[in-house]
Amino acid sequence: MKPDVGVSFCMACAKVSAALARQDPWLIAVLPHSVLILGDHQAFEGYAVLWSRRHAKELHHLDDADYGGLMQDLKKVSKAVDDATRCAKLNVVSLGNVVQHVHFHLFPRSADDGQRLSHPWVHEGRFGEAGSGDLRRHWVRAIQEALG
Ligand SMILES: [Zn+2]
Numbered sequence: 001m002k003p004d005v006g007v008s009f010c011m012a013c014a015k016v017s018a019a020l021a022r023q024d025p026w027l028i029a030v031l032p033h034s035v036l037i038l039g040d041h042q043a044f045e046g047y048a049v050l051w052s053r054r055h056a057k058e059l060h061h062l063d064d065a066d067y068g069g070l071m072q073d074l075k076k077v078s079k080a081v082d083d084a085t086r087c088a089k090l091n092v093v094s095l096g097n098v099v100q101h102v103h104f105h106l107f108p109r110s111a112d113d114g115q116r117l118s119h120p121w122v123h124e125g126r127f128g129e130a131g132s133g134d135l136r137r138h139w140v141r142a143i144q145e146a147l148g
Helices: 011-020 064-085 120-126 133-147
Strands: 027-030 034-038 048-052 089-093 103-109
Touching: 011 027, 011 034, 011 048, 027 133, 034 064, 034 133, 048 064, 064 089, 064 103, 064 133, 103 120
Parallel strands: none
Antiparallel strands: 027 034, 034 048, 048 103, 089 103
16 A cells, blocks of 8 residues: 555655655554654654554544554554553654644653653653664664564
């Protein structure tokens, strides 16, 4: 399944296409209805984003098969990120205000995070921290292994 590219350019559709072509170095997995890519920042180690392969602005715009398949993918990758990071709590967030293409942020919250009862954006000032190449490769591999 290829992503549907709408009338106007969608950066997420371009990202999904690059991932499907194995051109994204931070691709973790291609799933039936989505792609899982390590997040641009590692303010939360193991932070990853699940992108729908089908373009849709809203979850309810997906047909039942795509919605159900995406939820199965989300369940699988949530467990994998949780298992790989052994986080205290996994925050799964879908906003889409900036990038209007269905996607889910998976934020592993550490027990050492003094603000872990707050939403992840309390750490927005650290969202520029991409992490070293070694750190990023570590989390790609760890989550891939957890996915089996
Ligand atoms: Zn799109």
